[in-house]
Amino acid sequence: MNREELFDIATNWFTGRGWKPFPFQTQTWTAFLQGRNGLLNAPTGSGKTYALWIPVILDYIKNNPDYKTKHKPGLKAIWITPLRALSTEIKQAAERVADDLETGLTVGVRTGDTSASERSKQKNKMPDLLITTPESMQLMLASKGYESVFKTCGAIIIDEWHELLGTKRGVQVELALSRLKHINPRLRTWGISATIGNLKQALEVLLGPNSPALQNSVMIRAHINKKINVISVIPEKMDTYPWRGHMGLHLVDEVANIIKKSKTTLIFCNTRSQCELWFQALLTKYPEFAGELAMHHGSIARETRQWVEQAIRDEQLRAVVCTSSLDLGVDFAPVETVVQIGGPKGVARFLQRAGRSGHQPVQESNIYFLATHAIELVEASALRRAVKETVVEDRVPYLNSWDVLIQYLVTLAVSDGFYPADIFKEIQDTFCYQGITAEEWQFCLNFITRGSQSLQAYDEYKKVEIEADGKFKVNSKTTALRHRMQIGTIVGDSVMNVKFLGGGYIGSIEEWFVSKLIPGDIFIFAGRKLELIRIRNMEVIVRMANPGAKAVHASWMGGRLTLSSQMSELIREELYAANTESMSRELKSLEPMFTRQRKESIVPTDNQFLIETFKTREGYHAIFYPFEGRYVHEALASVMAYRISLLSPITFSLAYNDYGFELLSDKEIDMQQVLDNNLFTPLHLHTDLQQSLNATEMARRKFRDIAVIAGLVFTGYPGKNVKTKHLQSSSQLIFEVFRDYEPNNLLFQQAYRETFEHQLEEGRLILALERIQNQEIVWKQCEKPTPFSFPIITDRLRERLSSETLAERIKKMTANYMK
The missing domain is CATH 3.40.50.300 (P-loop containing nucleotide triphosphate hydrolases)
Incomplete structure (x- = not known):
């Protein structure tokens, strides 16, 4: 044919x-x-x-x-x-x-x-x-x-x-x-x-x-001109200050109106906790949505998730509150509308979610952006421009992931075995290991056969045997079974299954959250109020709680996303545009906030870097605004605090969000001295990062994941998972052995490399400092906190206060600063 x-x-x-x-x-x-x-x-x-x-x-x-x-x-x-x-x-x-x-x-x-x-x-x-x-x-x-x-x-x-x-x-x-x-x-x-x-x-x-x-x-x-309509949800009465509602729940009525106008709506939240809160908020205020509103996130039972997906296809649901679990390619033709709650922190993620609406080539996609506080409207404006100009992030590929390679070699040895010379040629052809040296290859082979230099005395690390003809093979059935059970690279905190007393699986929650509960405690999970009865064999046994009982929401670690570098750049450009005539609808709606900001400080232009200082009853605040994302700010705050302390002894508490970071101290910083000594230099950054952050502690935590992937620690059999704290202590012990006796160990070095490259985003940090060096540094001594500084201050408060007391505290602070 x-x-x-x-x-x-x-x-x-x-x-x-x-x-x-x-x-x-x-x-x-x-x-x-x-x-x-x-x-x-x-x-x-x-x-x-x-x-x-x-x-x-x-x-x-x-x-x-x-x-x-x-x-x-x-x-x-x-x-x-x-x-x-x-x-x-x-x-x-x-x-x-x-x-x-x-x-x-x-x-x-x-x-x-x-x-x-x-x-x-x-x-x-x-x-x-x-x-x-x-x-x-x-x-x-x-x-x-x-x-x-x-x-x-x-x-x-x-x-x-x-x-x-x-x-x-x-x-x-x-x-x-x-x-x-x-x-x-x-x-x-x-x-x-x-x-x-x-x-x-x-x-x-x-x-x-x-x-x-x-x-x-x-x-x-594919050159398909698919139109994406980005619609910002702007309330009729804009708050002058940007601190209201970190979850955006004050706009629940606006979201309900969107649901009522559409056949099916997907409401995307950035975290599972936010997803649970929004589901409850909508049902509490609009009980008529019962039976037509569902929730979908990765910790809910698979059967429930599949039912929700099918119910969307069958047009049985009006709305689904979800997380990234519905980001990717599931084809839901009935979805008319998508709502994004809070900044998605990346253009690609936003486009992916927008594409769930009008999921057919000729249809338009409609996505509503709901800012949880006013400055997030700048993100909405930036996203609309990104969609128009199709600006999308790069994905940076990994290089030299020795833990994944070691796991793969044991995988081949578990099946039919392998000859190193053959496999080495294949591995050299991959992107990740294109630069692998003969010494590094030998380390990996030694590691799986002898357990590395410092672990040679322990038989449990000698997984692979070398047969007479030179073939590498796993002959132990126990080793093979354990390895097959642990294949994979997704390492998270230990999860525990949640089940009803009479049977019935609800989903899974993280061990760290369960460890804070005692029998009789009530928590909200998968849209239900549940009472903890007992914990048995890594299972959380519960029953339905009284609907009127007070309850805490289930929460998960690592929920917060950070701005991508492209998103950071777009936000800075939008913010600079606030000083021009060509302002978007979102920026125009923020005019009251910009006016208040200019009263105390400035809205920076593209050649300015803003620092604000002021005093409150908490102490002396110094706020810096790189607009580079929370991970970069976390590292930069530590470096700046360290460099300032070298000039004069001073103790800081640090706070940061996606827009900037705060150094809070009980005595005033000599900011002129900071400027005169060029503390924003990228020179010696790596050394200062190591000194200012507990880089060893961060690398130790990173090493836990590497140790699991490389098979140095065993996560347990089904239903008998090893507790997170035990995994952590086992991997810490090995980390310390490598640090003291084998500092050239590739897995040990990988833990530091991944800490700096992936967690602290050192490359991005250098670029940020180089940019700041070429800008005019504007230091504003303010009488009181500014609209820009407020979200950073409240971010620090939310670590210590419950959401209810935080809302009351913010209300008092707002009234005080508006005087």
């Missing part, structure tokens, strides 16, 4: 459904059938899935002309998705085409949710088209005889590649691809990406920088 005949089959199928293929879809079909590799860049809801399932099936038809009568068994293609929740949609799309064209092709799913019986069936007979996740893919590589399974596979498609790039899960995918390409050199590799800035590099990471596949690759971009 020639290409024209194959295309006729596909276009006739499209026509039968009342569709017409887009040019990007036919371009992808052509490139795939030519045997090329590539990256498809297309917006959410544009038909990306059919752009690649169709050519996979056409390729089978081409190689098997009697496809309607004779079925060729064996795995034909693998589709890797970052989220298990997406697998049902992807499976349905593949089955639709395969069944309608009478190919006889079977479609299967293999994720953490796949039952043991289904996995057993797949072991005996693989489906033709398999949908899986990076972790399940590694588990397949840990199975004996995996090469015979994969040798018939002609294509691998990595969906939502922008979500995996710049994560250790992405590194897992790179390593799996390096193996599969060796098993079948004719394997076609394709990535699908919706929103990403560094597309060229994304393709390079996918295929490998020195790979012949890169030479035979193509980048296909």
Whole structure:
């Protein structure tokens, strides 16, 4: 069958459904059938899935002309998705085409949710088209005889590649691809990406920088002018000061009105705690939403999440309050409207969420932005411009993740074993390990066979044996079992299952939150008021509580997002525009706030860096405004406090948010001395960071995750998980052994590198200091706190006060400062 005949089959199928293929879809079909590799860049809801399932099936038809009568068994293609929740949609799309064209092709799913019986069936007979996740893919590589399974596979498609790039899960995918390409050199590799800035590099990471596949690759971009309407929710009466409502709950009426006007609305929150609070707030004030309002986040039971997803498709729900658990590619045609509560902190995330509305190529997307306090309206203005100019963040890929490589080597040793010389060549072809040296490779081999230099006395670290012919192999069944159970790179705090006394799974919450509760305590989780009865075998046993009882909301660690570098730059540019005539609707609505800000201080221009000082009953405040995101400000606050203390002994308490940071002390800072001594220099930054922050403590915490991924510590068997504090103490002990006896250990060094590069964003910090050095530093001595400073002060207060007392305190402070 020639290409024209194959295309006729596909276009006739499209026509039968009342569709017409887009040019990007036919371009992808052509490139795939030519045997090329590539990256498809297309917006959410544009038909990306059919752009690649169709050519996979056409390729089978081409190689098997009697496809309607004779079925060729064996795995034909693998589709890797970052989220298990997406697998049902992807499976349905593949089955639709395969069944309608009478190919006889079977479609299967293999994720953490796949039952043991289904996995057993797949072991005996693989489906033709398999949908899986990076972790399940590694588990397949840990199975004996995996090469015979994969040798018939002609294509691998990595969906939502922008979500995996710049994560250790992405590194897992790179390593799996390096193996599969060796098993079948004719394997076609394709990535699908919706929103990403560094597309060229994304393709390079996918295929490998020195790979012949890169030479035979193509980048296909969908040019679909999908209109995204960004609508800011601006209340009729603007507060003069920007401190109201860190959760935005004072705008619950505005959100209810949006829900009433739309068929289906998704309300995105940045954290699970905020999601729970908003769900309760809407139901409490609008009880008529009962039965039509649902909640969806990653800690809720899978069955409940799946029910919610299906109820959206069936138009049974008016609204769903959700987190990033609904960010990615689930196709909900009925969704008319999206509400974003609070700044999404990144353009890509915002576009992804906007794309959930009007999830069809020709429809417009409507996204409402609800600012939780006034300065966030500047973010709304910045996001509208970003959408218009299609400014999207880069994803920075990992380099030299030794923990992931060590895990991968043990995975290969658990299955059929490996010969180091062969695998070394494959690993050198990946982006992550392109610079690996012979010494580093030897360290990894020694680590899995001898347990590294300082752990050689302990047999539990000698996982892999070297056989007579030089093959590296795991022969211990216990080691193999433990390793398979711990495959993966997502390391979080220990979670505990929440169950009713009479049975019935509700979801999972983090151990640290449960540890603060005692039997009889009442907490709100998954939209229910629950009373804790007891904790048993890592299970939280509960019963329904009295509806009128006082309760605390379940909360999760690490909930706060930080501004991306592109988002920071956009916000600064919007803020500078407040000094010009060309102001957006959002900036105009903030005029009362800007007027008040100028009364005490200034609104900086593009060549100014603002510092404000004032005194309150708490002490002397110095506020700095880089507008670079909370992680950069956390590091910068520590460095500045350290550098100032070198000039004269002084003790500070620090506070920071996305806009700036505060140094609070009981004696006044000599700010002139700070300016005269050029404390904003990027020189000696690395050393000052190490001195000012407890870099060792931060690296120790980072090392816990590295130790889990590398298999140095075991997280426990199902239902008998090792407690977080025990994991922490075990990994700390190893960290200290490496620090004292083996400082050149690659995993030990990786903990420091990741602390500085990923947590403290040292590179971004240097750029921020270089920018400040080229600006005029404007120091304003104020009589009282300014609108810009207020969110930073209240951020410090919220660490100490409950939300109720915080609201009362803010009210008093507002009245005082408005006098």
